[in-house]
Amino acid sequence: MSLKIGIVGATGMVGAEFLDTLERRRFPVGELLVFSSGKTKKSVVFRGRRLDAPAVSIPALCSCDLVFFAGADEISKKLAPQLVQKGVWVIDDSSAFRLDSRVPLVIPEANAKALAREKRLIAGPNCTMTGLAVAAAALQKEGGIKEVRISSYQSVSGAGRDALAEFFGQAQDDACRLKFSASGRAPIFSEKPARFLPGKISGNVIPQVGIFDPAGNSSEEIKVAAELRKVLNAPFLRVSVTAVRVPVVRTHCLAAWIVFRRPFSVQKAARLLKKAPGIKFYKGPSYPTPLSCAGKYPVSVGRLRQGLGKSELCLWVVSDNLLKGAALNSVQIAEELLRRGWLKA
Numbered sequence: 001m002s003l004k005i006g007i008v009g010a011t012g013m014v015g016a017e018f019l020d021t022l023e024r025r026r027f028p029v030g031e032l033l034v035f036s037s038g039k040t041k042k043s044v045v046f047r048g049r050r051l052d053a054p055a056v057s058i059p060a061l062c063s064c065d066l067v068f069f070a071g072a073d074e075i076s077k078k079l080a081p082q083l084v085q086k087g088v089w090v091i092d093d094s095s096a097f098r099l100d101s102r103v104p105l106v107i108p109e110a111n112a113k114a115l116a117r118e119k120r121l122i123a124g125p126n127c128t129m130t131g132l133a134v135a136a137a138a139l140q141k142e143g144g145i146k147e148v149r150i151s152s153y154q155s156v157s158g159a160g161r162d163a164l165a166e167f168f169g170q171a172q173d174d175a176c177r178l179k180f181s182a183s184g185r186a187p188i189f190s191e192k193p194a195r196f197l198p199g200k201i202s203g204n205v206i207p208q209v210g211i212f213d214p215a216g217n218s219s220e221e222i223k224v225a226a227e228l229r230k231v232l233n234a235p236f237l238r239v240s241v242t243a244v245r246v247p248v249v250r251t252h253c254l255a256a257w258i259v260f261r262r263p264f265s266v267q268k269a270a271r272l273l274k275k276a277p278g279i280k281f282y283k284g285p286s287y288p289t290p291l292s293c294a295g296k297y298p299v300s301v302g303r304l305r306q307g308l309g310k311s312e313l314c315l316w317v318v319s320d321n322l323l324k325g326a327a328l329n330s331v332q333i334a335e336e337l338l339r340r341g342w343l344k345a
């Protein structure tokens with residue numbers, strides 16, 4: 001069986017991971033149509049062949065069996081409903097439909113049951129909460145989760161290609177000044193305005209991801225909480241988030257404190273996390289980092305320990321925002337549709 005697949009935003013960072021993931025996982029792609037903004041002439045390489053990536057064309061997209069969206073919210077909002085009406089399956093990595101009650105928001109390890117044959121528009125989650133949702137779902141069945149507190153350490157690639165290019169430029173400027181002064185004093189770098197993030201990220205840590213609401217919560221913090229509730233099917237879950245951007249290229253990290261409805265031992269949690277699909281569990285003193293997890297498929301969980309009481313666990317979750325946080329998760333959804341026989345050539 002081979003399918004006609006489309007990728008909107010194929011020339012972006014998530015798009016590049018789609019091409020690699022579809023190829024590596026031998027997804028049955030018969031024909032691939034790739035699209036960009038069309039502002040400049042672009043192409044991509046898939047299975048060793050160069051493919052032109054023109055601006056989106058609705059007739060071409062409507063001829064596909066499945067289209068992955070990795071462009072921007074407005075593009076998904078405009079095009080996805082039209083494709084679904086024509087019977088095309090759509091898996092959208094933008095945030096356009098994630099909180100729409102008619103659209104399943106799916107992380108296969110956590111809530112594949114949310115998929116429905118008649119719901120051809122499926123949303124992929126925010127890259128920040130994906131890893132934690134996989135780990136929390138593995139524990140939720142045993143413990144019933146009451147409350148989650150999260151501090152995130154989010155890489156710059158999560159903010160898109162322009163933000164990452166700006167970070168590279170800042171880091172190169174800083175690199176030549178990385179030396180002790182004659183007196184042995186450590187260099188002091190000054191803050192500078194930036195175009196794509198709230199401030200200079202090289203050598204810095206910025207506790208703002210998105211824009212703030214009147215109560216002082218950032219849009220990212222609000223999204224993470226709402227999406228976690230939706231994926232875990234726990235509408236009353238208490239979630240508190242502080243989202244922070246760090247000068248890391250790819251892979252998001254989260255420190256999380258999970259409070260359960262009953263006592264939950266570290267030993268029992270370790271047993272569940274070890275056997276949970278999609279998780280690489282680090283026991284003892286070892287732990288995952290962005291550098292050890294970048295480009296890898298599993299969600300990595302470490303630093304598991306008891307929290308303030310017997311019902312609270314602390315953990316450290318690391319996952320690649322461009323893979324499990326976007327392209328890989330979407331390809332896994334498509335694989336699930338194939339397994340169920342819903343997606344057919």
Ligand SMILES: NC(=O)c1ccc[n+]([C@@H]2O[C@H](COP(=O)([O-])OP(=O)(O)OC[C@H]3O[C@@H](n4cnc5c(N)ncnc54)[C@H](OP(=O)(O)O)[C@@H]3O)[C@@H](O)[C@H]2O)c1
Nearest residue numbers: 009011012013014036037070071094127158160161321326
């Ligand atoms: N970065 C992440 O970690 C991450 C994680 C989860 C979800 N997402 C979501 O995935 C999407 C892509 O993110 P990204 O980081 O890959 O962004 P990116 O690197 O900036 O790439 C954006 C892509 O969208 C295309 N595009 C821009 N305007 C377009 C238009 N009007 N019509 C069609 N295509 C257009 C771009 O084409 P050109 O090359 O021609 O500019 C490019 O292929 C976003 O919705 C983002 O929220 C990102």
